[in-house]
Amino acid sequence: MSATGSAGTIGAGDHLKDRFGSLTVAVEALECPTLLNNGFGEHNIQGIGDKHVPLIHNVMGTDVVVAISDKATDSMNVLANTHEGRSYLANRGVSSEVLAAITSFGLSSWCNVLAAIKFAKRLHLGEDDLVVTVATDGAAMYGSELADAVKRDWPDGFSELSAAQVYGEHLLGAGEDHLLECKDVDRDRIFNLGYYTWVEQQGVSIEEFQARREQTFWRSLLDMVPVWDNLITELNARSGADASV
Secondary structure, eight states, X not given: OEEOTTSSGGGHHHHHHHHHOOOOEEEEETTSOHHHHSOOSOOOOTTOOOXXXXXXXXXXXXXXXXXXXXXXXXXXXXXXXXXXXXXXXXXXXXXXXXXXXXXXXXXXXXHHHHHHHHHHHHTTOOTTOOOOOOOOSOGGGGHHHHHHHHHHHOTTOOOHHHHHHHIIIIIITOOSOSEEEOOHHHHHHHHHHHHIIIIIITOOXXXXXXXXXXXXXXXXXXXXXXXXHHHHHHHHHHHHHXXXX
């Protein structure tokens, strides 16, 4: 499960699906629901792309789409990174280890975590089930966003009562809305969204574009992994040499 962004991270779902039979879940911003509703609007979950389907997103292998509001991610950023919010979480029994960890969560990270909660509720998952997601960015990047959110949403200050409201609305109250369990017709619709961007605008051939409908295409890319690894190793070596000059 991952916010789509450039769709690099969610590509791990292909391997997990082949190896363990997992479901691949794509996450996006509710204020610009591209996969859910063809893309309209703008949002504040920084690090997530919108209004287009990345060429490297295996749409036909995506099982679920979940949308999360930027109100929720802004609120969770405040909850995790204010004295009042952390005090409330501690009183709720959140351990010091978890409190220390969530201060590293940025807006995209909270998007993924909240989507995981919605997904688990929708599928009625229990303690023997596993949901894998990624904390993709850090809170240190969003100090100004935190201040702006407090000023905008809590002009009288963020209190422990405010923290309780955020906790109740966005964690305990996370529902099953804005979640699509994809059928073939949904995958086809989402796949077709990419035609204008990649074929008409970027010049990808229709044959290359269409080839991505088949899972054999995505599996064939695994043969390229050793080549890519070697190229990355060479680039890192050159960059290190240049940096030392």
